[in-house]
Amino acid sequence: QQPVQSPQAVILREGEDAVINCSSSKALYSVHWYRQKHGEAPVFLMILLKGGEQKGHDKISASFNEKKQQSSLYLTASQLSYSGTYFCGTERGGADGLTFGKGTHLIIQP
Amino acid sequence: NAGVTQTPKFRILKIGQSMTLQCTQDMNHNYMYWYRQDPGMGLKLIYYSVGAGITDKGEVPNGYNVSRSTTEDFPLRLELAAPSQTSVYFCASSPQGYGELFFGEGSRLTVL
Numbered sequence: 001q002q003p004v005q006s007p008q009a010v011i012l013r014e015g016e017d018a019v020i021n022c023s024s025s026k027a028l029y030s031v032h033w034y035r036q037k038h039g040e041a042p043v044f045l046m047i048l049l050k051g052g053e054q055k056g057h058d059k060i061s062a063s064f065n066e067k068k069q070q071s072s073l074y075l076t077a078s079q080l081s082y083s084g085t086y087f088c089g090t091e092r093g094g095a096d097g098l099t100f101g102k103g104t105h106l107i108i109q110p
Numbered sequence: 111n112a113g114v115t116q117t118p119k120f121r122i123l124k125i126g127q128s129m130t131l132q133c134t135q136d137m138n139h140n141y142m143y144w145y146r147q148d149p150g151m152g153l154k155l156i157y158y159s160v161g162a163g164i165t166d167k168g169e170v171p172n173g174y175n176v177s178r179s180t181t182e183d184f185p186l187r188l189e190l191a192a193p194s195q196t197s198v199y200f201c202a203s204s205p206q207g208y209g210e211l212f213f214g215e216g217s218r219l220t221v222l
Contacts, residue, residue, distance in 0.1 A: 002152065029208065030208060032210070032211070034211075040215070040216075041200060041213035041214060041215050041216055042153070042200070042211075042213050043213075044210045044211065044212075047209070047210060087152060087153070089153075089211075091208055093208075094207070096155070096158055096166065096168070096207075097143045097145075097155045097158045097168060097211075098153075098155075098211065099155070099169070100145075100152040100153040100154075101152055102150060102151060102152045103150075103152055
């Protein structure tokens with residue numbers, strides 16, 4: 001079942017923060033986050049495994065609440081390069097690939 | 111290091127024609143996947159493979175076929191193309207069944 005992402009779109013000024021949420025009605029083994037620029041392939045950001053961990057690099061971090069089957073992606077002090085569509089992909093523990101959400105469009109304005 | 115290579119990048123088909131989208135990876139990954147991406151819908155899994163000789167259906171397999179004769183190659187066959195198959199197709203690979211996906215650049219297919 002497709003995870004639900006929110007918001008569908010967000011417009012920010014450079015330097016502002018954003019939070020993107022991803023929720024599933026099914027028990028999850030892991031949550032992946034990808035960013036896709038227009039006309040390009042999705043690019044991997046990070047994986048969060050069940051256990052409620054939090055990860056981050058640079059000014060992008062994420063958390064995974066296993067009990068609620070929810071993950072959030074945090075972008076702090078956003079840069080113009082952060083613009084794109086962010087997808088969460090959920091995994092239930094098999095080798096049958098990820099189920100992706102519909103994406104969140106992030107626009108960063110100068 | 112080429113990674114995941116898809117060909118062709120663009121193709122226009124007429125209704126009823128058939129074609130094969132090629133996908134090759136040079137990372138010795140066992141797991142390979144085909145996704146299609148339609149505007150506003152995210153990526154939908156068509157077929158996947160956990161190793162040479164093993165393939166299985168994903169969420170939207172109708173109208174497609176795959177084969178996996180080698181670790182490197184995972185072609186996607188479209189039989190009797192329909193306008194509903196107009197989409198961008200991404201091939202991806204992974205070293206493990208639960209790890210990061212490495213995507214190809216995509217193949218944009220239009221069926222008229």
